Structure formats: structure tokens, C-alpha cells
Amino acid sequence: MPKTKPIRLDQQLCFQVYTANKKFNHFYQQALKPFDLTYPQYIAMLTLWQYAPLSVKQLGEYLHLDSGTLTPLLKRLESHGWITRSRSESDERTVIIELTDDAKNKRDNVFERVNSCFDILGLTPEEKEACSQTMSTIETKLDSYNESHL
């Protein structure tokens, strides 16, 4: 009876992605320290700087997050003065997220800080492109698997 080949942890794609994500997390957490933003909060702000105003649902579609995650995160962003939350008048079910003036003013500062840290990483355009390409491939395959196994 043949023994299954051992699975080497460091060769598992999932583990590499899992680890890379944690390191990205740490990297951005450091870069964002001056702004009192966590990494997920920064990602939410990125979306809002691009598309605000947005409903919680719309924001969740961009981020693939539900209200269970977003409601508390948005309350924290609100209490730190980044956003406002208000019920829509035309549809009382939806909550509209808007940027504060302060958040609009800080936008360029945050981008500058994050970009300069990212530049220090020293990824070549080719490396960035390769990474982006790879992630897209993985996502596409995972999507089609995940969708067929609801």
C-alpha cells in the first residue's frame, strides 16, 4: 500500500498566499500608522475616495465584505472622523457613507505616504505585472470553483 507523498508546507500555494497576505498586512499597518488607519480600513477608504458616496451594500460589493464586517468597521471610521453614515431619505433601508472634508483633505497625504513605502519595496514593473497577472488567474479559477459549489 503506497504511502501518500508528504505535503510540503512551503510549497503549498495557499500557504504562500496566506503568508504574503499577512506580510502585506504588516507592511501597510506600519505605513499607515501616522494616520491611525488599519489595513482593512485603508482598503475601505481607497474605495470611498474613488466612489463615495456609497451605500453599505455597494461598498461591500467592491470589497467582497458583508454588513457583519462593514458595520463595525464603518462605525470606527466614523468615530475617527473619516466618514459620515446616514440613512437614505428615498429608501430608509440603505445607509449612505460619505467622506468628511477632513478625509478628502488627507487623501493625498495618505497616498503619498503609502506610495513612498511601496516604492521602497523595489518591485520592478515586470514583477508587479507578473504578480497582478498571477493573482488574477488564481482569482478567476477560485471564483469559478466557488460558484459551482454553493
Add this chain to the structure above:
Amino acid sequence: MPKTKPIRLDQQLCFQVYTANKKFNHFYQQALKPFDLTYPQYIAMLTLWQYAPLSVKQLGEYLHLDSGTLTPLLKRLESHGWITRSRSESDERTVIIELTDDAKNKRDNVFERVNSCFDILGLTPEEKEACSQTMSTIETKLDSYNESHL
């Protein structure tokens, strides 16, 4: 005064990695459902199947996790009968994690299940290799940045 270029969320590497990780998480969570293992628990078990017995500290070094994360995770694995936890006799500070017979017996079943799901993804060897390569590059760069900014 030139306006900063808008940052497109879907072009941010960090966001792609963040998203891919979540989708991997979902993918493995599904594949592992029959075994009552979460994805992080599975990653811990992978390490233990390869190296057990291990101390909490040693396991943490493989996984880049500290006792704050591992202690509760290991307690759950223990309560589900995957592992045992016991103080080392030679050094009462360290806790030794060992596999139960049940865990050893289930090893091949888990691998078979996970591998067959992974195969369905349909990643070519080239794609796998490209992904692995990319992740290594990213990790190396992030490591050197993170280490220089302690």
C-alpha cells in the same frame, strides 16, 4: 497644483492578494467541511503532519504565528481530538503538541480530499509555478522592508 493620480482599487497588489487570500480561505473551508477543520487549523495540521511533535514556539515559527493566536487554535484542535498538549518534562515552560492516532489515520483522507478539490481548479503546472515564484518575490521584498522598519 497637480492633482494626485487616482488609485484604482482593482490595480492595487495588496488588494489582489487580500482578495485572493479570502477566496482561498473560502475554497479550503468548503473542501475541509467534512473534517470539521477550518483553514488555519488545516495549515497547522499540515505542519504537524510533517514535523510533530513540536512545541508551540516551533509551530509558531513555521506558521509565523504567536501564542496569542495558537493557544486558542490548538485548544480547539485538542477538543476535536486532533492533537494532545502537554508540558515538557525537561522544560516546564514549553508545551509539546503531538498528533493523536486519529489524526494520523485521517491524514491521507484529508490530503486526498484537498488535492482532488485543488485539481478541479485546473491550474496548469506553469501557472502554479508562476504563482509560487511571484509569491516568493513579494515575500522576500516585504521581509526586507519589514525587518528594516522594526
Add this chain to the structure above:
DNA sequence: GTCAATTTAATTGTAAACAATTAATTTGAT
């Protein structure tokens, strides 16, 4: 127009992750 079905956000409960602290043990310098 009424009421069941749907939609939206919030809530509840569980698991991860990490920083900071604590408690116990071991090591090592003297």
C-alpha cells in the same frame, strides 16, 4: 390596497490575528 417575498443593515456568535502584558521557568553572570 393587502400582504407575502425581498432587500438592506444591524446583531449575535465563533474563529483568527496581533499587540501588550503576565506568570512561570530556565539560564547565566557574578
Add this chain to the structure above:
DNA sequence: ATCAAATTAATTGTTTACAATTAAATTGAC
């Protein structure tokens, strides 16, 4: 041998993430 420093896990507190449920508002079928 003693005691300060270092090591190891556990604990505490905060934030994410997600499943499942709840509450309120809206839509639509009739």
C-alpha cells in the same frame, strides 16, 4: 548559590471576517 535577564505560553483587549438571524422598509403579485 543567588538573582537579574531571558524564554515560553497563556491571557487580555482590539480588530477582522463570516455565517446565521433579526428588524425594518420596500416591492410586487394578486
